[in-house]
Amino acid sequence: MTNALELNVPEGVPFINFSRELDFPVSQVFKAYADPDLIVQWLGPRGMKMDIDHYDFRSGGSYRYIHTGPDGVPYTFSGIFHTVRENEFAVQTFEFSGYPDVVSIEFMTLEQLDGDRTRISAHAVYPSMEARDGMASSGMEGGVSEGFDRLDELLAQLQEGALQGEGAP
Numbered sequence: 454m455t456n457a458l459e460l461n462v463p464e465g466v467p468f469i470n471f472s473r474e475l476d477f478p479v480s481q482v483f484k485a486y487a488d489p490d491l492i493v494q495w496l497g498p499r500g501m502k503m504d505i506d507h508y509d510f511r512s513g514g515s516y517r518y519i520h521t522g523p524d525g526v527p528y529t530f531s532g533i534f535h536t537v538r539e540n541e542f543a544v545q546t547f548e549f550s551g552y553p554d555v556v557s558i559e560f561m562t563l564e565q566l567d568g569d570r571t572r573i574s575a576h577a578v579y580p581s582m583e584a585r586d587g588m589a590s591s592g593m594e595g596g597v598s599e600g601f602d603r604l605d606e607l608l609a610q611l612q613e614g615a616l617q618g619e620g621a622p
Contacts, residue, residue: 456473456474456475456476456601456605457473457598458471458472458473458594458597458598458601459471459472459473460593460594460597462585462586462589467578467579467580467581467582467584467585468576468577468578468579468585469576469577469579469585469588469589469593470574470575470576470577471574471575471597472572472573472574472575473572473573473597473598473601474566474570474571474572474573475570475571475572475573475601475604475605475608476568476570476605477569477570477571477605477608477612478565478569478570478571479540479541479563479564479565479571480540481571481608481611481612482563482571482573482604482608483539483540483563485604485607485608486510486543487510487537487539488510489505489508489510491607492505492508492510493505493518494603494607495600495603495604495606495607496518496600496603497520497596497599497600497603498520498592498595498596498599498600499599499603500522500523501520501521501522501528502520502521503518503519503520503521504518504519504521505517505518506518506519509534510534510537510543511534511537512534512535512536512537513533513534513535514533514534514537515531515532515533515534516530516531516532516533516534516545517529517530517531518530518531528549528550528551529549529550529551530547530548530549530550531548531550532545532546532547532548532556533545533546535558540563541562541563542560542561542562542563543560543561544558544559544560544561545558545559545561546558546559547559547577552584552587555579555580555581555584555587556580557577557578557579557580557584557588558577558578559575559576559577559578560575560576560577560578561573561574561575562574562575573601
């Protein structure tokens with residue numbers, strides 16, 4: 454896919470910002486975030502198996518899922534969806550079990566672009582510079598980038614299936 458992840462770790466503030474454009478409408482991108490059967494197919498880096506304990510993408514909902522690497526090591530992630538506005542915006546907390554007691558707050562915006570395309574913009578706030586730097590150096594950029602590449606591939610497959618009459622994405 455041709456759309457690159459833009460990731461920014463600004464100096465002196467505990468933030469990480471990233472954005473990525475997708476060649477699909479906002480409604481399809483939002484559905485890929487909201488549907489547990491879809492998110493398990495794209496969220497995270499390649500080579501990880503994703504198991505969902507629960508995933509309720511709505512205001513007041515929560516999630517917990519486990520990524521397991523090829524070496525069998527599990528990585529558990531959990532959080533709360535504070536606000537979810539369909540096709541527009543989401544605020545969630547994010548915690549990695551390998552780094553307990555550190556919770557970030559993530560703001561995600563979906564923006565409709567010309568040509569039925571979407572820009573996803575995210576702003577993550579960490580409780581300290583140490584926590585932010587730990588996340589930034591954890592391989593996050595590669596994992597997020599691969600996840601968006603997988604989302605592109607999934608949406609293309611769903612669109613192709615819809616064109617062949619296998620149901621709308």
